[in-house]
Amino acid sequence: MNALLVELLTEELPPKALKKLGEAFxxxxxxxxxxxxxLAAGSVATAYATPRRLAVHITQVATVGPDEARRDKVLPVAVALGADGTPQPPLLKKLAALGLSEAxxxxxxRAMDGKAEALFHEYTAPGQALADALQTVLTDTVAKLPIPKVMFYERxxxxxxxxxxPAHKLIALHGSxxxxxxxxxxxxxxxxxxxxxHCEDELVIASADTYxxxxxxxxxxVASFAERxxxxxxxxxxxxxxxxxxxxDALLDEVTALVEWPVVYECHFEREFLEVPQECLILTMQTNQKYFATQKDGKLTNRFLIVSNIETTDPSQIIGGNExxxxxxxxxxxxxxxxxKKLKLADRLPKLASxxxxxxxxxxxERNARVVAIAQAIATMLKADAAKAERAAMLSKADLVTDMVGEFPELQGIMGRYYALHDGEDTEVAEAIKEHYQPRFAGDAxxxxxxxxxxxxxxxxxxLAGLFAIGQLPTGDKDPFALRRHALGVIRMLIEKDxxxxxxxxVQAAFGTFxxxxxxxxxxxLTFVYDRLVGALREQGYSAQEVDAVISLRPNRWGDIPRRLEAVRAFAALPExxxxxxxxxxxxxxxxxxxxEVPGGVDAALLKEPAEQALHNAMHGATPIADKLFANGEYTASLRELASLRAPVDAFFDGVMVNAEDAALRNNRLALLKQLHEAMNRVADLSKLAV
Incomplete structure (x- = not known):
């Protein structure tokens, strides 16, 4: 077996798509x-991708595939043969299509195919030649590449x-x-x-392994994207x-996709520009020029590094040009x-109306006014400083109408903080203007x-409330307003900040503003955010049973959900x-x-059977302790206390007829079970753990 090399040489490929294109090819x-x-069992494929080529090197590729035993269904016997066994026209037509004859x-x-008998053609198909297989595979692969935008051109x-x-050359080498x-x-x-x-002449590739x-x-x-x-x-x-x-990472990937022979040079800019917020300068260098800024002790320096596609002993022209x-x-x-800075954030608010x-x-x-109202409601719920929350919410979107954010939308919130501090706003208000976009993505602070x-x-x-109010919900993979991300942000804040x-x-406060x-x-x-909560918890490693046990109770407060889950996990490990x-x-x-309706109270005088008396007594001892532990947030200890009820519960079901003919006895026993059920299901619905 020899190695196979396939290369497609093109004009410069879109840099942001190059990595995916190379991997897909x-x-x-x-x-x-x-x-x-x-391919042999140990065959290895190595992807190559540069600005002008997509390629792959595959080891241990056979010239011809192995012969294969085939068994193709021809027709059901009832269609193929007459009552006397003579071949019918549909069978003769099918045989001709298969290259066979009546002989x-x-x-x-003949064999059963489901509930009916059918005729089958059993034969050995010769292995497919590499050239034929590669032609089919190459055509399919090129057609299915994740191309961001297709270009039309004439050869x-x-x-x-x-x-x-436009593609210019194709290499396909099996060995040499x-x-x-x-x-x-x-x-x-x-x-x-x-x-x-650096290379003006055409390059002859002697063999796949020397590519x-x-x-x-x-x-x-350097053909390898990873090596570059x-x-x-x-x-x-x-x-x-x-x-x-x-x-x-995104900048590294993009720059890697722009060069075939990377050489890094050092450049400088005037120190006076460091008076501008460093986020602006960094974004300018990264977005517009694909440069790498440098920091010392968290502060931007006036040095930046560039990646060139040209190696030279005198890089002064390259450096000077980039500077x-x-x-x-x-x-x-x-x-x-x-x-x-000439216009305060507060004075920009009327512009938001346009x-x-x-x-x-x-x-x-209008949206800003709704955010202010919701923030006031939340501040009241938290007994926080409502004045600060109102001020921060009011100013939170004002930087959208600044020149800087107009040029660099990625700086929204960041510039709002700088301008708020310049305007003399409270420090926490300024920080809140920046922070209110967080978390922006999974794992963000x-x-x-x-x-x-x-x-x-x-x-x-x-x-979330606004788009649900007008019926613009996410569907399938489509989520143009990132509602799933917004929901996960809410979930993280509620849980991680308890x-x-x-x-x-x-949710009610949010909808109240529309x-x-x-x-x-x-x-x-509500269903949407609970569904996102379930998914988020599963991704954190909790089992479907554990999550279902807790979330099926639809807890209103989510800060203690992790403690509930840990309690359920600890309870599930107990022998009881x-x-x-x-x-x-x-x-x-x-x-x-x-x-x-099942009565709420238990009449001790109606407890006739020893097993129901024992369960009632055991609950009288364990339930108050479990309730106190639950109230203190000690969920694991609360469930462990209830685990002591296993023996009297088993005895109750072994020795007591719940649905007694006497209505008073029946209702009293149901009331006892109701109390037990409520006590056991305060942390989670334990029935979800039953196998």
Missing amino acids: AAGLRDGLAARKL DIPRLT DDGTAVNFVR SVVPVSVLGLQAGNVSLGHRF ASSLREHGKV RASIEAQLKHLSRGDEVIAP RVVRPRLADARFFFTQD VVYHNKLGSQG LPATTTGTIVALADKLET LPLAVPAL KTVGETAQADL SQALAAANKRIGNILKKAEG
Whole structure:
């Protein structure tokens, strides 16, 4: 078996899509050939992706696949043969389509196919040749690539092609032999191109195994995306000189996709620009120029690092050119910052009335008023500083109409904080303006201040309630307003900050700010957030049973849910758990079937049987202790105390007839079970743990 190399050489590919394109190209060819049994068990596929090529190297690829025993259904016997066994026209027609004749009928086998007997054609199919298989797989893979936007172009011969970028060459090598396949109007060969500037000549690839080394040594191209990325990271670290290089993964991936031979150089800008908030400068360098800013002790320096696609002994022109390019960008940021400070945030609020938020929900000004009202309600629930919450909510969206945020929407909230501090606003109010967008994504930090938490909750609840009010719910994979993310943000704040807030009350406060609301909108939103809560808890490692046991009670306060889950997990580990869970399920079924309302109190004088007397006495001793532990939030200890009831519960069901003919006895026993059921299900519905 030899290695296989397939390369598609193109014009510059979209950098933000390159990594996925390279992975999809390699995976499509590997999986397609594996499905056709052309790869050995230990075969390894290596993806390559540069700005001008997608490629894959696959080890241990066979020239021909193995022969395969096949068993194809022909027709049901009732259709194929007459009552006397003679072949019918449908059978003869089917045989002709299969390349068989009437003489082959004796070789067909009969077997049951479900409830009816059918004829089958059993034969050995020869293995598929690599060239045939690769042609099919390559065509399918190219057609299914995750292309962000398809481009239409014409080849020199006038044929029209649709692809992400114009393609110029195709390589398909099995060992050192060219595999005769074609795609996008290109015939496979063994010729590639090296670096656009460092290698002018065509590059002949001798064999599949020499592809990466040939490109590196003779073409000045590092074909592996991962190797280029690692090289960039190593060079950034080398030139950091002890400073922190700000290198987010998205920027690293994008820069890696822009170069084939990465070389990092150091540049500088004038120190006077450091007067501008560093977030503005960093974003300017990253977004517009793809540069890596540096920090020392958390403060931005005037050094930045660039990744060039050209290696030279005299990089002065490259460095000087990049320094000239970044200067006007930084000057723009400084101008925006200076201009924005001339008008206070509070004075910008009227401008929000002219900014459309949603055609059915009004302007940003109207939305801002709703957020303020919800924040006031939450502050009252928390007995927090309502004045600060109101002020922060009122100013939270004012920076949307500043020049800086207009240029860089990613800075919303961040610039609001800077401008609020410049205006002399309270420090916590300023921090809340920044924090109210948090958490922005999974794993993001939560607001640190109480005011920030209140406004963040208000902002997210307003979004959720508003869009549910007009019926714009997420469907399937579509969630254009990120409502799932907003719901998870609310969940995280309620749980991780252990806030004493009732979720139904929060939802009601949010909907109270809207004039028109759909009939089921509030109930739908509650269901939606509870569903997101279940998913979030499952992702944290809790089992479906544990989560169901707790969430089925629909607890209003979510801060103690982790403690409830840990208590359920500890209870489930006790030897008494399964018996009590089963008994709890049985009790629930009995109470559901009871006629009329079950009495709330137990009459001790009506407890005739020793087993029911023993259970009543045991509950009289254990329940008050369990209730006190529950009230103190000691859920694990509360359930452990109730576990002591296993023996009297088992004895009760073994020796007591609940549905006695005497109505008084029956109702008294139901009341006893009702009290037991309520005591056992305060932390969680333990019946959900029954196997």
